Amino acid sequence: MYAIFKEDALNLARAVYTEHAQFEQQALSEADLRASRERRLEQVLQHVCEHSAFYRQHLGGQVLAASAQGRRVGIEQLPFTTKDHLRERGWDMVSAPLGKAWVYYETTGTTGKATPCPRSEIDSIYNNTPLILRYRQILKQHGAEHIVGVMGPTEVHSTGDTFEDVMRSLDFPVVKMWPRSPVIGNQRAATLIEDLKITALVCTPAVAISLAKHFLAQGKDPKHTSVRVLFTLGELSTPQLLRNLGSVWGAKVYNCMYASQEASIMAVARPDHQLYTVPLNNLYELLDPDTGTPIDVASHDEEYTGELTITHLYPGQKPLVRYRTGDMMRVRRQPDHTWQVTPIGRVRDRLILNGRNVCAYDIEAALLEHLDGCLDYQIAIEQHDGTDRIAVVVANHAPGNLVLDTERAARHMRDALGVPVRIEVGETDAITGTSAMVSWKAARVHDRRVADDHERQAALKSFANRGA
Numbered sequence: 001m002y003a004i005f006k007e008d009a010l011n012l013a014r015a016v017y018t019e020h021a022q023f024e025q026q027a028l029s030e031a032d033l034r035a036s037r038e039r040r041l042e043q044v045l046q047h048v049c050e051h052s053a054f055y056r057q058h059l060g061g062q063v064l065a066a067s068a069q070g071r072r073v074g075i076e077q078l079p080f081t082t083k084d085h086l087r088e089r090g091w092d093m094v095s096a097p098l099g100k101a102w103v104y105y106e107t108t109g110t111t112g113k114a115t116p117c118p119r120s121e122i123d124s125i126y127n128n129t130p131l132i133l134r135y136r137q138i139l140k141q142h143g144a145e146h147i148v149g150v151m152g153p154t155e156v157h158s159t160g161d162t163f164e165d166v167m168r169s170l171d172f173p174v175v176k177m178w179p180r181s182p183v184i185g186n187q188r189a190a191t192l193i194e195d196l197k198i199t200a201l202v203c204t205p206a207v208a209i210s211l212a213k214h215f216l217a218q219g220k221d222p223k224h225t226s227v228r229v230l231f232t233l234g235e236l237s238t239p240q241l242l243r244n245l246g247s248v249w250g251a252k253v254y255n256c257m258y259a260s261q262e263a264s265i266m267a268v269a270r271p272d273h274q275l276y277t278v279p280l281n282n283l284y285e286l287l288d289p290d291t292g293t294p295i296d297v298a299s300h301d302e303e304y305t306g307e308l309t310i311t312h313l314y315p316g317q318k319p320l321v322r323y324r325t326g327d328m329m330r331v332r333r334q335p336d337h338t339w340q341v342t343p344i345g346r347v348r349d350r351l352i353l354n355g356r357n358v359c360a361y362d363i364e365a366a367l368l369e370h371l372d373g374c375l376d377y378q379i380a381i382e383q384h385d386g387t388d389r390i391a392v393v394v395a396n397h398a399p400g401n402l403v404l405d406t407e408r409a410a411r412h413m414r415d416a417l418g419v420p421v422r423i424e425v426g427e428t429d430a431i432t433g434t435s436a437m438v439s440w441k442a443a444r445v446h447d448r449r450v451a452d453d454h455e456r457q458a459a460l461k462s463f464a465n466r467g468a
């Protein structure tokens with residue numbers, strides 16, 4: 001593991017691995033964890049104020065004043081970093097020149113200017129280590145040997161590289177096979193799965209759906225392939241959707257991480273299929289998305305809902321301080337100092353239906369609760385006589401004679417959301433496969449109460465370019 005690192009990075013990798021392993025084994029005391037996090041926060045604040053032009057201006061005065069007075073900076077006293085800052089300030093955000101980076105990535109740029117996301121060895125060490133530890137636990141439940149197909153973008157996107165490094169560190173061979181590449185495509189990806197006896201796939205739910213549909217169109221049942229495990233990422237993933245994916249593929253499905261190109265790994269799956277934060281790497285806050293007021297996640301017995309904000313606790317290429325992710329979360333505090341988190345959609349994906357705030361997660365969960373086997377859907381929202389109504393088209397790609405009970409599903413969705421619902425079986429637009437590149441709402445929902453926004457236009461353009 002980490003054999004390609006220089007000696008100083010290799011020493012860091014060993015130290016980080018040891019500390020994360022101790023944390024996973026709950027061998028770190030609360031006092032040691034708190035002291036480590038406070039020390040790392042102070043180090044990161046000094047790092048960004050010294051090396052980042054943006055943070056020197058954004059935070060420098062407060063951090064320097066606190067340091068001169070011999071006191072620590074309270075994180076809640078610092079201003080937020082937003083996506084607009086990343087887009088507008090670009091290279092001013094970074095804390096080291098590109099020549100010091102290990103690899104260069106950037107955001108997709110589908111909904112705005114692409115932002116640079118260079119990463120150093122430090123970034124890779126801190127982010128890959130929790131993946132190595134937790135994915136070892138998951139995969140060993142499904143056999144001692146695996147061949148892993150990584151179906152994520154290459155070029156300037158991190159997914160392919162990250163999972164290649166992680167799976168090779170676990171001693172599993174990797175096949176990088178991006179189906180949306182003109183070089184690969186669904187047919188070649190399907191052939192690789194069958195010929196190489198691939199046992200685990202890493203991909204978005206949309207890619208898993210697309211590939212399953214391809215197999216079925218060829219008269220082949222995905223359940224008869226060698227695939228035993230699906231690691232999904234990058235999109236909204238309700239238990240209902242993952243259940244349906246698992247039933248079609250005959251595989252165990254894990255929503256394996258919560259991450260973004262700009263903020264890296266923020267939560268990782270465990271064998272119980274839930275996502276948990278990584279407290280050694282990030283400081284987490286939950287905010288009221290409308291006011292920015294912090295929510296005190298104090299009780300182990302309550303579930304809290306808000307926008308996730310993170311601060312990196314390692315001095316990498318581009319640490320972020322109080323970065324508002326724009327993602328809504330449901331959070332439960334755990335005894336081991338992690339949060340169990342459930343991503344429920346982006347802040348901007350929230351909808352108001354008949355005066356009631358509804359998130360993406362609840363819409364998908366309500367729709368699919370009684371639609372076992374359904375893989376694809378599309379929603380239209382209309383208003384008649386002052387009442388919001390939902391019309392849904394669901395696709396039935398399941399093999400055999402599966403009949404989707406659309407009437408029962410419509411009743412459940414109506415009761416759960418308080419909106420009249422009509423569901424019919426048909427063909428969805430291929431735009432539904434673009435959600436990881438734009439957003440769930442842009443890909444899945446056509447809100448006819450308002451004019452198309454720039455995100456829906458970006459999704460349409462992405463489909464026209466075949467996801468490129």
